[in-house]
Amino acid sequence: MAADDDQAVRFVLEQSLSRAGFLVHTFNNGQDLLEHIHADGADLVITDIVMPGLSGLDLAQTLKSSHPDVPVIVITAQSTLRNAVQAFERGAFDYLAKPFDIKKLVDLAHRAMDLRKKSAKPAPPKRVEEAQPSYKQADAHLERFGGFVGSSRAMQALFRTIGRLSNSEMTVLIHGESGAGKELVARAVHDYSPRRKGPFTAINMAAIPRNLIESELFGHEKGAFTGAVSRRPGHFQKAEGGTLFLDEIGDMPMEAQTRLLRVLQEGTFTLVGSTDVLRANVRIIAATHQYLPDAIAEGRFREDLFYRLNVIPLHVPSLRSRKEDIPILCDYFLGKTAKELNIPVKRFTPMAMERMLAYDWPGNVRELENLISRMMVLTPDDEIGADRLDLSNRMVRRVEEEMAPAPAEESTVHSGAETPRASAFKQALLEELDDYFLALNGQEGSNLYSAVLKRMEEVLIPRVLKETRGNRVKAALVLGINRNTLRKKIQDLESNPF
Numbered sequence: 340m341a342a343d344d345d346q347a348v349r350f351v352l353e354q355s356l357s358r359a360g361f362l363v364h365t366f367n368n369g370q371d372l373l374e375h376i377h378a379d380g381a382d383l384v385i386t387d388i389v390m391p392g393l394s395g396l397d398l399a400q401t402l403k404s405s406h407p408d409v410p411v412i413v414i415t416a417q418s419t420l421r422n423a424v425q426a427f428e429r430g431a432f433d434y435l436a437k438p439f440d441i442k443k444l445v446d447l448a449h450r451a452m453d454l455r456k457k458s459a460k461p462a463p464p465k466r467v468e469e470a471q472p473s474y475k476q477a478d479a480h481l482e483r484f485g486g487f488v489g490s491s492r493a494m495q496a497l498f499r500t501i502g503r504l505s506n507s508e509m510t511v512l513i514h515g516e517s518g519a520g521k522e523l524v525a526r527a528v529h530d531y532s533p534r535r536k537g538p539f540t541a542i543n544m545a546a547i548p549r550n551l552i553e554s555e556l557f558g559h560e561k562g563a564f565t566g567a568v569s570r571r572p573g574h575f576q577k578a579e580g581g582t583l584f585l586d587e588i589g590d591m592p593m594e595a596q597t598r599l600l601r602v603l604q605e606g607t608f609t610l611v612g613s614t615d616v617l618r619a620n621v622r623i624i625a626a627t628h629q630y631l632p633d634a635i636a637e638g639r640f641r642e643d644l645f646y647r648l649n650v651i652p653l654h655v656p657s658l659r660s661r662k663e664d665i666p667i668l669c670d671y672f673l674g675k676t677a678k679e680l681n682i683p684v685k686r687f688t689p690m691a692m693e694r695m696l697a698y699d700w701p702g703n704v705r706e707l708e709n710l711i712s713r714m715m716v717l718t719p720d721d722e723i724g725a726d727r728l729d730l731s732n733r734m735v736r737r738v739e740e741e742m743a744p745a746p747a748e749e750s751t752v753h754s755g756a757e758t759p760r761a762s763a764f765k766q767a768l769l770e771e772l773d774d775y776f777l778a779l780n781g782q783e784g785s786n787l788y789s790a791v792l793k794r795m796e797e798v799l800i801p802r803v804l805k806e807t808r809g810n811r812v813k814a815a816l817v818l819g820i821n822r823n824t825l826r827k828k829i830q831d832l833e834s835n836p837f
């Protein structure tokens with residue numbers, strides 16, 4: 340069953356899901372769907388969020404109580420972190436931002452049905468009146484995160500993953516450049532976790548003298564070292580019952596790494612200078628801008644610790660790889676700064692916006708936020724013009740180079756050595772891999788390598804065949820593979836799509 344107040348969406352859902360073998364009933368509101376499901380039951384529900392009357396989130400919440408065995412897929416054009424988290428908190432099987440890839444939705448529908456078949460005998464349906472929404476408190480709490488903005492595909496993928504994590508306490512490793520929003524992500528993961536009422540404590544390894552890191556983290560006993568005049572608790576004690584955010588984990592000294600590994604393996608630690616074993620009830624979220632496998636190869640980072648931390652890897656994309664987020668971030672920071680300074684909101688001229696879109700933002704969102712604060716204070720007019728942007732010389736040069744007639748997108752060299760398209764591709768692949776590992780839920784998988792290669796071939800081979808107008812001999816030459824190998828691959832793809 341599917342509910343959406345947009346007739347075009349209902350039509351697409353009906354067509355594509357029927358073609359995939361589903362018997363589809365569509366409704367233009369949630370209430371009608373609910374009445375039908377009580378009368379006739381359903382195997383799967385797909386719902387929009389914003390509809391007249393009952394919202395899709397309320398529908399998901401009600402179904403969670405009355406039909407816990409029916410998977411619900413939430414789709415929405417208003418994809419915010421808040422909506423993503425609420426969908427998962429209210430029991431959604433999955434969440435997709437519109438516009439979505441219809442193939443992805445059909446795959447999800449199949450996956451939901453498979454899981455439903457595999458899952459244990461469902462609990463008997465409760466009467467709908469018993470369904471008690473228990474999310475009032477969460478609602479109030481969620482307001483705090485209105486300030487995490489992003490409409491790019493990459494950020495939508497991140498919101499979805501944070502939403503999926505909202506019921507878990509797994510260790511998370513966040514990777515991303517400085518200023519990209521790693522700490523914001525860590526806070527969001529904590530604030531939407533079962534530990535949300537506990538403390539969130541952050542410590543940056545790069546900001547503390549190396550010889551003090553162990554005692555800062557684990558505390559110290561009186562007399563443990565010169566200057567330790569009394570017993571002092573560390574961040575592990577301060578974060579008890581909550582989350583400890585370890586920023587710049589790649590800079591953690593080896594001895595501290597060994598102690599941290601012990602916490603992750605055994606849940607225990609000792610104060611520096613003491614042998615008393617203490618229990619730690621702390622969730623770890625770590626972050627780094629470094630590529631840790633390099634640090635491992637150089638002997639600066641423990642490989643076993645890396646695997647313990649990297650249970651859920653999250654990547655925060657650089658701002659230059661998601662420039663479509665710049666206008667929405669500008670609006671957000673202009674409004675925020677105006678409120679803080681108690682002055683009227685200003686806006687950027689189209690030319691200024693163009694310049695900002697051409698710039699590489701090596702300092703990422705933090706650099707944009709600082710620029711906007713400066714502009715709001717220093718610009719006397721309502722509009723901030725391109726000439727006012729106090730960009731560094733290096734930055735201006737880059738802007739001018741970028742504003743020269745642009746070469747084809749693929750050959751544009753970005754300072755991060757990665758084109759936005761390559762980065763988006765990587766992000767999409769990483770997202771799929773995250774989904775894969777989340778679905779495994781700690782169990783061992785198999786054949787991942789060949790599955791990923793097949794996924795790539797599924798895109799690559801038809802594209803090359805299109806280019807060669809179906810000529811397989813030419814396609815084999817372009818691909819640089821044997822003609823028979825290509826024939827076999829085409830047969831495999833046709834008989835067994837991914």
Ligand SMILES: Nc1ncnc2c1ncn2[C@@H]1O[C@H](COP(=O)(O)OP(=O)(O)OP(=O)(O)O)[C@@H](O)[C@H]1O
Nearest residue numbers: 486487488489516517518519520521522523704705
């Ligand atoms: N998507 C976003 N929406 C709104 N504000 C953001 C977003 N991303 C980052 N910011 C803001 O940008 C600033 C930098 O973000 P944050 O401190 O999380 O980055 P970071 O990756 O942890 O940086 P570092 O590695 O230098 O510690 C913060 O003020 C944060 O609130």
